[in-house]
Amino acid sequence: xxxxxxxxxxxxxxxxxxxxxxxxxxxxxxxxxxxxxxxxxxxxxxxxxxxxxxxxxxxxxxxxxxxxxxxxxxxxxxxxxxxxxxxxxxxxxxxxxxxxxxxxxxxxxxxxxxxxxxxxxxxxxxxxxxxxxxxxxxxxxxxxxxxxxxxxxxxxxxxxxxxxxxxxxxxxxxxxxxxxxxxxxxxxxxxxxxxxxxxxxxxxxxxxxxxxxxxxxxxxxxxxxxxxxxxxxxxxxxxxxxxxxxxxxxxxxxxxxxxxxx
DNA sequence: ATGACGATTCAAAATCGA
Numbered sequence: 001x002x003x004x005x006x007x008x009x010x011x012x013x014x015x016x017x018x019x020x021x022x023x024x025x026x027x028x029x030x031x032x033x034x035x036x037x038x039x040x041x042x043x044x045x046x047x048x049x050x051x052x053x054x055x056x057x058x059x060x061x062x063x064x065x066x067x068x069x070x071x072x073x074x075x076x077x078x079x080x081x082x083x084x085x086x087x088x089x090x091x092x093x094x095x096x097x098x099x100x101x102x103x104x105x106x107x108x109x110x111x112x113x114x115x116x117x118x119x120x121x122x123x124x125x126x127x128x129x130x131x132x133x134x135x136x137x138x139x140x141x142x143x144x145x146x147x148x149x150x151x152x153x154x155x156x157x158x159x160x161x162x163x164x165x166x167x168x169x170x171x172x173x174x175x176x177x178x179x180x181x182x183x184x185x186x187x188x189x190x191x192x193x194x195x196x197x198x199x200x201x202x203x204x205x206x207x208x209x210x211x212x213x214x215x216x217x218x219x220x221x222x223x224x225x226x227x228x229x230x231x232x233x234x235x236x237x238x239x240x241x242x243x244x245x246x247x248x249x250x251x252x253x254x255x256x257x258x259x260x261x262x
Numbered sequence: 263a264t265g266a267c268g269a270t271t272c273a274a275a276a277t278c279g280a
Contacts, residue, residue, distance in 0.1 A: 009279085010269060034279085036270070062270050063278070107280050119278095151280070170280060207280070208267035222280080252268080252279085 001096060001260040002237075003029045005147035005225055006244075007104070007205075007253035011035040011067070015046050017247050021255055022050050025241055028071045029095060031102035031147040035065030042067070058091040066091045066102045066148070080133075082126050098231065103148035105130075112172045120169060123151070127178040135185040138228075146188065146226040149253060152179045155193070157201045158221035170220055188226040191258035195238045204240055205253045213245060225258040234260040 004027040008014050011032060021030070030052070035042070037059045047055055052069040056077040059065035064087050068074060074093040082089065089104040106126055109119030138144060152175045156162035165171040183190065196202050203219025210216050227235065237259030244254045 013269075034269095107278080109278090110280080168280080205280075209265075211266075220280080249268090 001029070001234075001262055002027045002257055003031070003100070003145055003147060003225060003260070004241075004255050004257045005031040005033070005102070005149070005223055006255040007033040007149040007223060007251060009034045009036070009251040009253070011037050011065070012041070012043060014249070014251060015043055017244070017250070018047075019050050020247060021241070021244065022052075024243075025239070025255060025257060027257065029100060030069040031100065032067040032069070033065070033089075033102065033104035033149040035059050035067050036062060037065055054095075056091055056093045058088045060086070060088045064088045064104060066104050068093050068095075068100055068102050070095050072096055082129050083122055085122075098143045098145055100145045101147065103130075103146060103150070105149065105151045107151050108169045108175075110169065112167060112169045112174065114174075123169075124174060124178060127152075127175070127182060131178070131182045131185055134182065138186055140187045140229045142186070142228055143230045144186065144228045145231065145258075146224075147256075147258075148224065149222055150179065150224050151222055152176060153220040153222055154179050154183075154190075155198055155221075157199060158203070160201070160203070160218040160220070165220075170222060183226070186228050188228060189232045189235070191225045191227055191235055192221070192238050192240070192256065194232070194235055202240060203242075203254075204256050206245055208252050223253055223256045225256055227258065227260070231260060236261050 108123035114121035206213040
């Protein structure tokens, strides 16, 4: 069972890249973020042609949007709203005895000060609400997968320069401490870091503004697949499909995979 | 320090991303 998460940055614009992802990564489940597509315009027919017969989507016009694509049937599809906002950022479905969550945590704007920047305040509240909800709703023995664009780079090696980014949104202590609290709720296993030592850099996002993204390599690890301890013994592999950042008209995020034994 | 890019939207310039 291979689970991929990808911030696609427009599902309609990048449907051909989703075909390439399907071919090159051969996932069983794909969690998408930033689909930027209302549900009535979601490209179901194109996805069916790619073999994605089971699709759950939760989208709106222009912004946000999440989806789950699956080879096998999805059950109990539902969505979650946060911070009393209409944003489409969280969809949940059961597949093969697991509950899969596709999650898009807010970016948070530029200024990392909740008193000055309402978007950053909203991001912190979003993280706090998630933490309270997971702690109240589930236990570590529930078989859960939490995958998505968390918009937080938790470890010093999850950014290209830890010191330079401490005051940059995605890597501030206000965000990383909150993400750590979320991780503690169910003793979530960060699947990429189950394989890559904490002193090694891993990135999943590179800005569109870099002239030479690969050469400069000023990346951040914003995309994550977490599993509960119930699923952790089945974890057998990981991948960041970095080459996807070089596909024609790419997303600025690379797909991230976790592999679980069947 | 600024801007660099890219997607979307009542279709031109603004907003958002991170």
